[in-house]
Amino acid sequence: MFIVFEGVEGSGKSTQIRLVAESLRACGIEPVVTREPGGTAAGEAIRAVALDPDLHVDAVAELLLMLAARSVFVREVVRPALAAGRVVLSDRYELSTFAYQGGGRSLPMDKVKELNAVATGGLRPDLCILLDVDVEHGRARGRWSATDRIEGEERSFHERVARSYRDLARSEPDVALIEGRGEIQDVFAAVWEALATSFPETFPPRGC
Numbered sequence: 001m002f003i004v005f006e007g008v009e010g011s012g013k014s015t016q017i018r019l020v021a022e023s024l025r026a027c028g029i030e031p032v033v034t035r036e037p038g039g040t041a042a043g044e045a046i047r048a049v050a051l052d053p054d055l056h057v058d059a060v061a062e063l064l065l066m067l068a069a070r071s072v073f074v075r076e077v078v079r080p081a082l083a084a085g086r087v088v089l090s091d092r093y094e095l096s097t098f099a100y101q102g103g104g105r106s107l108p109m110d111k112v113k114e115l116n117a118v119a120t121g122g123l124r125p126d127l128c129i130l131l132d133v134d135v136e137h138g139r140a141r142g143r144w145s146a147t148d149r150i151e152g153e154e155r156s157f158h159e160r161v162a163r164s165y166r167d168l169a170r171s172e173p174d175v176a177l178i179e180g181r182g183e184i185q186d187v188f189a190a191v192w193e194a195l196a197t198s199f200p201e202t203f204p205p206r207g208c
C-alpha cells in the first residue's frame with residue numbers, strides 16, 4: 001500500500017507521518033518511511049542540486065530534476081517495497097510536482113502530468129493525505145530555511161502552490177483533504193480516520 005503525505009511547507013507532513021508510522025508499529029506493521037525528492041542515494045544527490053539556493057535552475061530544469069529523482073524513487077524504493085507487501089509512507093510525491101512546478105511555476109499542467117507519468121510508469125498512490133494550512137500558518141511554524149531554493153521563493157509563488165493543491169484535491173482521485181490547523185493530535189485523528197475509511201484492515205478505526 002502506497003500512502004503519500006502532501007501540503008505546503010510547515011503543514012505537518014513529517015509530524016503526521018511519524019505519528020502514523022508509530023500507530024502502525026503498534027499494530028505490528030513496520031512501514032517504509034521515505035521522502036521525495038530523495039529516498040535513495042541518487043535521489044538525495046538530485047535533491048541537493050534541485051534545492052541548492054546558489055544554483056540557477058529554470059522551471060523546466062527543476063521539473064526534470066524532480067522527475068529524475070522520482071524515476072529512481074519509484075524503481076528502487078516504492079515498487080520493491082510494494083512487491084514485498086510493505087506499507088510505504090512517503091513525504092511528497094507527484095501532487096507536489098503538480099502544485100509546485102505546474103501551479104507555482106505555471107508550467108502547462110497537462111505536460112507536467114504527461115512527463116510525470118513517464119517518470120512513475122503510471123504508479124499512483126493508493127491514498128494521498130493533503131494537509132491543508134494557509135501559507136502564513138505553515139510559515140509561522142518556523143521551519144522555513146534559507147538553505148532551500150524553493151522554500152525561499154517569494155510569497156506569491158507559495159500562494160499559487162497552496163491554491164493549486166486545493167484545486168488538485170478536487171480534480172485528482174484518491175486525495176483526502178485534511179484541515180491541518182488544529183492541535184497535532186486532532187489532525188492525527190482526522191488523518192487516521194481518512195486512512196481507516198479507505199483501508200480499515202491496515203488502519204483499524206480504533207487503532208491497536
Ligand SMILES: Nc1ncnc2c1ncn2[C@@H]1O[C@H](COP(=O)(O)OP(=O)(O)OP(=O)(O)O)[C@@H](O)[C@H]1O
Pocket residue numbers: 007008009010011012013014015016141142143144180181182183184185187
Ligand atoms: N498541528 C500542529 N500544530 C502546531 N504545530 C505543528 C502542528 N503540526 C506540526 N507542527 C510543528 O510545525 C513544524 C512543522 O511541521 P512539520 O515539520 O511536520 O511540517 P512539514 O510539512 O513536514 O514541513 P516541511 O515541508 O518544511 O518539511 C514542526 O515544528 C512541528 O512540530
Ligand SMILES: [Mg+2]
Pocket residue numbers: 013014015091
Ligand atoms: Mg517535513
